[in-house]
Amino acid sequence: MLVMKFGGSILKSSSDFLEISDYLKEKMSEERIVTVISAMKGVTDDLLMLGRLAASGKEKEVLRVLSKIGDKHLSMCKELGLSCDDVKEELKRIERIVLGITYIGEITPRVTDLLSSLGENLSGEILTELLNKKGIRAKFFTGGEAGIITDDSYGEANPLLKATRTYVRRKLIPIIGSVLPIVAGFSGISQEGKITTLGRGGSDLTAVLLGSSLESREVWLWTDVDGLMTADPNIVRDAKVIKQASYQEAIELAHFGAKKMHPRFLEPAIITNTPIRIRNFYKRACQGTLISRRSVIKENIVKAVGLMKGISILTVRGAGMVGRPGTSAKLFSLLGENMMNILMISQSVSESDISLVLSEKKVDKAKALIETKLLGPVFREVLLDRKCAAIAAIGSGMRGTPGVAARIFKAVSSKGINIKMIAQGSSETNISFVVNEEDGEEAVRSIHEEFDLGRGQLEDQC
DSSP states (O other): OEEEEEOGGGOSSHHHHHHHHHHHHHHHTTSOEEEEEOOOTTHHHHHHHHHHHHHTTOHHHHHHHHHHHHHHHHHHHHHHTOOOHHHHHHHHHHHHHHHHHHHHTOOOHHHHHHHHTHHHHHHHHHHHHHHHHTTOOEEEEOHHHHTOEEOSOTTSOOBOHHHHHHHHHHHHTTTBTTBEEEEESSEEEETTSOEEEOOTTHHHHHHHHHHHHHTOSEEEEEESSOSOBSSOTTTOTTOOBOSEEEHHHHHHHTTSSSSOOOTTTTHHHHHHTOOEEEEETTOTTSOOEEEESOOOOOSOSSOEEEEEEEEEEEEEEOGGGTTOTTHHHHHHHHHHHTTOOOOEEEEOTTOSEEEEEEEHHHHHHHHHHHHHHTBTTTBOEEEEEEEEEEEEEEOGGGTTOTTHHHHHHHHHHTTTOOOOEEEEOTTOSEEEEEEEGGGHHHHHHHHHHHTTGGGOSOSSOO
């Protein structure tokens, strides 16, 4: 059995829906399939914008966005020759929710999740009706209806894995083979019965949850990129597809490259050892990247180089920090309580300073919080270094291999690039460092060249 997820990047036009339905019809003759579908390209962003506009009382803008969403889906139905009665009902539901937000003048995280989850319902119902029209028995399920149970952390809900496995198997196993389940990605249901969303990229997590629960032979994530790459091809001209990556390598790569992945999407697969394959739907002859327990490509010490822009270094200093237990805990607790995600951490052995990497969008708020709440005898000074970029050299081949860091830093320094901060985990699969943003792309190219990653990891490059 296969679980296949179709991402929003390949759900742009009626021809995409037709191609997907024809492909599913062909594959169903070969093996059992479960399908996960994302919202059409741009729809989730439109729904989130709609909620914000409604809460602000901007009625004209609300009507414009409502019309845009409705026209996009109803014109798709017309082009495909579908009645789409279920789609029309969903559009009415969106309108009622938005009307309520407008009257109240505010939107809660729970209502945001309810509203933003409906994009997958719209695309899922279109695909389901199209498949039935082609003679394939298909049934649409929301994430909750399919058995995905989460906590109530709205906007970034955490799946309850044991409960999800039980309910998914109970809901889907009896029909798989005779009916093609079409499951809305991105959403689940809390134990209290409220709709939740899994965060950006949550449809990937939905697919892996289903694949892990149903013991599928693989999970295929269909998108418009060839797979995980050795570097961003917009930066490195000879970047290549990575044929095979371990779970650990894929976790490290989750924030980089053309295929942005949900940071927790691998967790269910690791537990059940479920292989995941990232593939380009427009190049189906290519096998893409296989993510599994082991990485079999041993000749590559460094497998990929990632770049993250739009970050800043925040450094907290104070002689009173030295030898004082709990200082780091106070700092991290303050930022965590205020939903500040720390991307990198570095601390000197002298304990007199701690450097953190945060998003440029959050760093001013973080600095203000620290100055307001913590400055005193222990924390004396807060410094900011703006317009930075983080570089990550990733690969399980680095583990236990002497001299890797020396080669990386020599390659970067040979281009006259100054390194501001360094961090490496004990797993030795990632060496990260920070440079000026203007030097980021050149640093990526220098490491890619040093480890000859353009040599190609696939004989049949896509």
